[in-house]
Amino acid sequence: MIIAGLMTGTSADALDVVLAEFVDDSIAEATLGVRILASREVEFDHRLRADILRLLEPADVPLSLVSSVDARLGLFSAEALQQVCTELGVEADLVVSHGQTVRHDITDGTVTSTLQIGQPAWIAEVTGAPVLSDVRARDVAAGGQGAPLVGILDGLLLGNVEAPTAVLNLGGIANITVLAPERAPLAFDTGPANALIDVLARRITKGEEGFDRDGDLAARGRVDDDLLADLLADPYYRLPAPKSTGKELFHADYLDRFLGTRTNLGEHDAIATVTALTARTVADACRVHGVTTVIASGGGTRNPTLLGRLASELGPGVTLTGTEEAFGLPEGAKEALLMALLGWLSWNGLAGTEPNLTGAAHPSIAGRLSPGHGPLNLPAPREARPTHLRILPT
The missing domain is CATH 3.30.420.40 (ATPase, nucleotide binding domain)
Structure with missing residues (x-):
C-alpha cells in the first residue's frame, strides 16, 4: 500500500512530502516494513507563508484569511503531491494531510481545542485518492494533548x-x-x-x-x-x-x-x-x-x-x-512518515495514539476520511498493531 504523508510543522516554511510503501515484513513476525519512495520539501510561496505566519501570531485575524489559507494550503498540498507522484510514475492509495496547526489552546494543562487547516477536499479532488486529515482532534476529545503524536x-x-x-x-x-x-x-x-x-x-x-x-x-x-x-x-x-x-x-x-x-x-x-x-x-x-x-x-x-x-x-x-x-531514515522525512504511518494504522482499524504518550483516557483511531474519486473500501480491521517498523532499502 502506497501512502503519501504531508506535514506542515510549526516552522511553517515548507510542506514535507513522503511517499511510503508499506508491506508486511516477511523477515520478522509483527513487523511492518516501509520503503521510502520519495521525500521532498516543497517551499511555500512568499504570500502563502506570510499569511500562515500571520495566523500563528496571537492577534485577531479576519475569518476570511482563515478560509483563504485553508483553501490555498489544500490546493498547494494537492499540486505538490501530484507533481511528486508524476515524477515517480506512481499513485497514492491514501493521502494523509496534517495541515497547518493554527490554534492549539490549553487551559490549566488541558487542551481545549486544536485546529489544523488545509482543506483535504482539494487533495482528494486533484489526486483522486482518499484523504485522512484532522489527526489530532480525536485524541483531544478523549482528554489527550493531541501532541506530540510521533x-x-x-x-x-x-x-x-x-x-x-x-x-x-x-x-x-x-x-x-x-x-x-x-x-x-x-x-x-x-x-x-x-x-x-x-x-x-x-x-x-x-x-x-x-x-x-x-x-x-x-x-x-x-x-x-x-x-x-x-x-x-x-x-x-x-x-x-x-x-x-x-x-x-x-x-x-x-x-x-x-x-x-x-x-x-x-x-x-x-x-x-x-x-x-x-x-x-x-x-x-x-x-x-x-x-x-x-x-x-x-x-x-x-x-x-x-x-x-x-x-x-x-x-x-x-x-x-x-x-x-x-x-536509515532521513531527518527531513520523519514527520511526514509519521503521517503516512497514522494513515496505515487508521486504514486498518488500529489506534494511532496511546494514553501514556498523550494523556488521553483511551487509545483512538486517528483522523477523518474524505473519499477520493471512488467510494471508500476499507479492509477488514487488523487485530493488533505491529510491534516494530523496519525501514526497507529503496
Whole structure:
C-alpha cells in the first residue's frame, strides 16, 4: 500500500512530502516494513507563508484569511503531491494531510481545542485518492494533548532499548519520546526549538531569511546569562509530562516581553541566547529521565550552532546522533512518515495514539476520511498493531 504523508510543522516554511510503501515484513513476525519512495520539501510561496505566519501570531485575524489559507494550503498540498507522484510514475492509495496547526489552546494543562487547516477536499479532488486529515482532534476529545503524536512512530522504530533513549524532533517546537527498559514510553513537548530563533532571524535579516541558516547568526553572538535565566523561569518547563505547547505561547510578542527592557542587547546576542534556551530545555528534559542517547531529527538539526550547544548541554555521557544513522531514515522525512504511518494504522482499524504518550483516557483511531474519486473500501480491521517498523532499502 502506497501512502503519501504531508506535514506542515510549526516552522511553517515548507510542506514535507513522503511517499511510503508499506508491506508486511516477511523477515520478522509483527513487523511492518516501509520503503521510502520519495521525500521532498516543497517551499511555500512568499504570500502563502506570510499569511500562515500571520495566523500563528496571537492577534485577531479576519475569518476570511482563515478560509483563504485553508483553501490555498489544500490546493498547494494537492499540486505538490501530484507533481511528486508524476515524477515517480506512481499513485497514492491514501493521502494523509496534517495541515497547518493554527490554534492549539490549553487551559490549566488541558487542551481545549486544536485546529489544523488545509482543506483535504482539494487533495482528494486533484489526486483522486482518499484523504485522512484532522489527526489530532480525536485524541483531544478523549482528554489527550493531541501532541506530540510521533511517539507511536518512535516506539516502532526503536523497539526494545537497553538504556533510556530519547527521540528528539527540532521543529518550531521541540518534542521528545523517551523509551527506557521496563518503563512505559513517554512523549511531550519540551518547549521552543526554532520558534523563537526564527522570529529573530527574520528581524536580523529584514525578512530575507526565515530561519538561522547554518546557525551563522547565533554563532556571531554571545549568550546573555540574565536573559537566559529569565526565559528559563517560564512555568511551562516545570509542568509534568505529558504536555504540549505551540506558538500560542512561544511567539514574537512573548519574546519581546523579555527583550523590551534590554535595549542594549545586541541582536546576535539575543539569537544566541534563544538558541541556548532550546538546547538547555531539551537537555534538562532528557536529564530528568536519565537519557543516555538522543536521536535527533527536524529542521533544527541543520543548525550546527544549535546542535553544538545541545551536545554541550547534554554532556559527555550522552550520545547525540541522527535518525539517518540510527534508523536509515532521513531527518527531513520523519514527520511526514509519521503521517503516512497514522494513515496505515487508521486504514486498518488500529489506534494511532496511546494514553501514556498523550494523556488521553483511551487509545483512538486517528483522523477523518474524505473519499477520493471512488467510494471508500476499507479492509477488514487488523487485530493488533505491529510491534516494530523496519525501514526497507529503496
